[in-house]
Amino acid sequence: MGRCLYDAAVNPTPTKLTTTKLTTAKPPLSKLRRRLRRTLPDARLDINSLPGCRGLKLALINADYPQGPLHPDVMRAVIHQPAYWSFCWGSGLALAQHLLAGKEEVRDKTVLDLGSGSGVAGIAAAMAGAQRVIACDIDPDACLATAVNAELNGVAIDVIQSLDQLHRPVDLVLLADVLYDRANFGLIDLAKNAGTRVLIADSRIRELSRDDFTPFAEREARTLPNLGEFDEFRVVRFFESRQ
Numbered sequence: 448m449g450r451c452l453y454d455a456a457v458n459p460t461p462t463k464l465t466t467t468k469l470t471t472a473k474p475p476l477s478k479l480r481r482r483l484r485r486t487l488p489d490a491r492l493d494i495n496s497l498p499g500c501r502g503l504k505l506a507l508i509n510a511d512y513p514q515g516p517l518h519p520d521v522m523r524a525v526i527h528q529p530a531y532w533s534f535c536w537g538s539g540l541a542l543a544q545h546l547l548a549g550k551e552e553v554r555d556k557t558v559l560d561l562g563s564g565s566g567v568a569g570i571a572a573a574m575a576g577a578q579r580v581i582a583c584d585i586d587p588d589a590c591l592a593t594a595v596n597a598e599l600n601g602v603a604i605d606v607i608q609s610l611d612q613l614h615r616p617v618d619l620v621l622l623a624d625v626l627y628d629r630a631n632f633g634l635i636d637l638a639k640n641a642g643t644r645v646l647i648a649d650s651r652i653r654e655l656s657r658d659d660f661t662p663f664a665e666r667e668a669r670t671l672p673n674l675g676e677f678d679e680f681r682v683v684r685f686f687e688s689r690q
């Protein structure tokens with residue numbers, strides 16, 4: 448029996464930072480669709496309005512994509528290049544709802560969405576009035592997805608593929624659903640170096656075991672489209688860095 452899309456998505460290979468140029472172009476949805484089909488030839492991208500997010504829209508993999516075992520070639524492609532950006536992860540959705548409900552003051556602030564994927568958290572920050580939003584993702588396809596989705600929502604986001612391209616600290620760093628792999632925990636310190644305040648939203652960790660972060664809220668949210676994740680991943684926990 449083969450592994451399904453969910454297995455591949457939640458058991459990724461460790462990642463490391465690379466450097467590329469700042470992305471300023473506004474690429475079309477068709478280009479993003481072609482990127483998705485490199486790994487999942489039968490997949491589509493559908494435009495989805497997110498619940499509780501003031502009309503925030505994202506181009507996401509079609510909800511009726513088969514959940515069964517994948518062909519081994521497709522499986523290999525997914526493991527090699529998982530299209531995380533084609534999902535809105537539960538933690539990103541919860542963080543977007545949190546920002547758009549005005550629970551975190553972002554107005555006139557510079558915000559970094561680190562591990563942006565679809566760009567959901569950064570787009571929400573921009574819609575909530577952030578002065579400038581920068582999205583950073585190690586995956587060039589995620590950078591493209593963030594740019595396309597920002598365009599879909601009529602907000603401006605600067606997209607970078609490495610923190611080396613961030614030239615001055617930001618006011619707030621958002622980390623949504625990036626702690627799915629122990630290898631990514633180093634991102635927490637990189638986030639602290641990159642900004643004055645760090646906000647983590649994550650459904651995969653119950654506690655951070657760091658005394659420089661405090662848990663302060665929880666919210667229920669599911670990944671879109673529904674990956675059939677275990678119920679234990681429905682609760683998204685929020686942690687804030689201590690001042």
Ligand SMILES: C[S@@+](CC[C@H](N)C(=O)[O-])C[C@H]1O[C@@H](n2cnc3c(N)ncnc32)[C@H](O)[C@@H]1O
Binds near residue numbers: 583
């Ligand atoms: C599970 S997705 C979450 C995406 C989005 N924040 C959300 O909540 O929907 C995790 C993202 O973190 C990115 N990522 C992993 N390691 C990274 C690193 N070292 N630097 C930047 N992004 C990274 C992945 O490429 C992926 O797009």
